[in-house]
Amino acid sequence: MTQVTIEGDRLCADSLCVRDPELVRFVAEHEDADRPALVERALRVGLIALANAGVTVNVDAVQREFAALLERMDRSNEAASEALTTTLRDNFADADGRLPRTLDRFLGERGELRRLTAELFDPERRDSAIGRIRTLLGTYFDGDGALLAQLLDPAREGSPLHGFRDEMREGLERVAERLSNLEAARTA
Known part of the structure; x- marks a missing residue:
């Protein structure tokens, strides 16, 4: 088993042994003298990729939450829009709304205003x-x-x-x- 220790800003891995035929072939293609730098670089690249993958996972989670929030907002806006439309129709619809009925009751052909003015000016x-x-x-x-x-x-x-x-x-x-x-x- 490989032992990994952290000393300040240094990462030490003792007795690191990796079994992967493709990686072995890749490292074998390089000179013996270049192999320690190659493995160190591979370790850096791998750790950076893993760190970024964690950030990517977090970004994906944020994107999912944001998409869910947008969907909830769309549903909420749609419900509010329907409620507003219903309220406006109830109050201002052509003949069935409260406002037209109220205006007709006071100003219409048989409205209160007509009755009052007829009484007021009845000779x-x-x-x-x-x-x-x-x-x-x-x-x-x-x-x-x-x-x-x-x-x-x-x-x-x-x-x-x-x-x-x-x-x-x-x-x-x-x-x-x-x-x-x-x-x-x-x-x-």
Whole structure:
């Protein structure tokens, strides 16, 4: 059995004996003096290859784990995409989604907004905006009892036109009197 010892940065292998016909043939092709360097070089190359093989094994393991991670991420992304698609369809689909149904309930042909505005502007209802405006305008403008009619009635004392009517009558009476005086003077 070969004994291997490590002394600092030296590796020592005592009584190393390898049985491999191909390797024996390869070493036999070289001069006796070159064989120790060849075996030492072969040992170095072999150990480096083994060290790299360990790294390669680790790289392969990392690649496998990375591939598995990518696969899990793809499945997760696909599930999230399907969930998002379902949620968007539930909420925004053409006629079946929640948003279109809600908008139709409030803004549609028979929606709440239409009903509220119809009630608000119903001319037949006294409590609607139109009914209230009609009542308010009627108070000021409708008929002989309306405030505007009372303000513009020249026969009503206290009306702005009542004073105007009196002034006009007095002015016309003065003009008539002057005309009478002029006519009398002309005939005399």
